[in-house]
Amino acid sequence: MDISKAMIKNPPLPKNFAPELLVIEKGEGAYLFDSAGNKYLDFGAGIAVNALGYNREDLIQAGYNQMKKLIHISNLYATKPQVELAGKLISSGNFGAVHFGNSGSEANEAAIKYARLYSLRIKGPGHHKLLCFTNAFHGRTLGALSCTPSPKYQDPFGPLIPGVVVSDFNNTEQLSEILDDSFAAVIVEVIQGEGGLALMTDSFAEELNTLCKKYDIILIVDEIQTGLSRTGTLYASEGVGLHPDIITLAKPLAGGLPLSATLIPEKINNLLHVGEHGTTFGGGPVTTAMGLVVWKILSNPAFIKEVSEKGKLLASLLEELSKSFDFTGNVKGKGLLRGIEIEGTDEKLMKIIRAAMEKGILILRSGKKVIRIAPPLIISVEEIEKGCEILKQVFADYK
Numbered sequence: 001m002d003i004s005k006a007m008i009k010n011p012p013l014p015k016n017f018a019p020e021l022l023v024i025e026k027g028e029g030a031y032l033f034d035s036a037g038n039k040y041l042d043f044g045a046g047i048a049v050n051a052l053g054y055n056r057e058d059l060i061q062a063g064y065n066q067m068k069k070l071i072h073i074s075n076l077y078a079t080k081p082q083v084e085l086a087g088k089l090i091s092s093g094n095f096g097a098v099h100f101g102n103s104g105s106e107a108n109e110a111a112i113k114y115a116r117l118y119s120l121r122i123k124g125p126g127h128h129k130l131l132c133f134t135n136a137f138h139g140r141t142l143g144a145l146s147c148t149p150s151p152k153y154q155d156p157f158g159p160l161i162p163g164v165v166v167s168d169f170n171n172t173e174q175l176s177e178i179l180d181d182s183f184a185a186v187i188v189e190v191i192q193g194e195g196g197l198a199l200m201t202d203s204f205a206e207e208l209n210t211l212c213k214k215y216d217i218i219l220i221v222d223e224i225q226t227g228l229s230r231t232g233t234l235y236a237s238e239g240v241g242l243h244p245d246i247i248t249l250a251k252p253l254a255g256g257l258p259l260s261a262t263l264i265p266e267k268i269n270n271l272l273h274v275g276e277h278g279t280t281f282g283g284g285p286v287t288t289a290m291g292l293v294v295w296k297i298l299s300n301p302a303f304i305k306e307v308s309e310k311g312k313l314l315a316s317l318l319e320e321l322s323k324s325f326d327f328t329g330n331v332k333g334k335g336l337l338r339g340i341e342i343e344g345t346d347e348k349l350m351k352i353i354r355a356a357m358e359k360g361i362l363i364l365r366s367g368k369k370v371i372r373i374a375p376p377l378i379i380s381v382e383e384i385e386k387g388c389e390i391l392k393q394v395f396a397d398y399k
């Protein structure tokens, strides 16, 4: 497939984006079309955002109908979709309120602020430390970035916020050596979305539960990529027995429009005063009206079961692939957030992603050596099989 006509070189965007980008024009179901009319099977979903695929009439109608009534009103007022969506999110766990925002970073930023406020008001000054983990990714705003211990992302932007400690992911012993009541919060992912798709062990989850309870530390679970059924349970934390105080959500929440949610417990909500935190756009009527459509579908147990089953199929096909090539390694992830390790350089990974694009499939990377697959959750069994068949050809050509 010749994709050169749909590539734009040196777009007027910051140089922190790639110098050459594929111009995408529209989508339908699990497929995307570029500006030259080429068709791609989407194994990336706009980085795990487009859970319901493309051109969904119910989603479009919800957005359109709400736009005709009201697009924006600020948080000086409430709107029905905002209150209704918050109510549904609260009832998904032991939560007292939802702070809406516009991005994953903002959701984590709010979580960190709420945890620090709680710690200050309950434990007093000097209990503000934050614990994060190696290879974590929590976002690019300064607070979230401070908990994203990757030199590539952090080094150009120091100094970062003080009081952040880094521990090895899944190292239970180190966790118990480090944590004490000087910590306000632990922030953690269950599957490290940008960190090679490493999965939290059940024993690590158990230790986190125990230590956070012991020292009254707020356990923030970043479910921005894993939440809302992506991994075959509503929240990935359920799958490993982790008990969050705060859950942060974003990517799929409003069907592709920017909306994030920080789900906080009653014990934090009860300490807040008017004006201490806020947002201009977060939780607007359009994004939350679309969020209600997304929530109804993604929280349905039958839908979640289907995701889990399709995830198992994808994993088994990737296992087969992994056995057929000497440069492929372990299959990673859960549900429809999967990956396959590629041995070799960063350049090799990028070449495979480009070759896949030329064969009509869009895939992602995670960390330095994992190809990440995060298709729309509505993808069919046939499309999963087709995608893996194309990947096989891509790998065969590469060999």
Ligand code: PLP
Pocket: 047, 102, 103, 104, 105, 106, 108, 137, 138, 139, 140, 189, 193, 194, 222, 223, 224, 225, 250
């Ligand atoms: N946390 C996780 C786990 C993510 O995957 C991401 C984005 O990829 C973020 C936080 C940051 O989200 P955003 O880019 O919307 O700020």
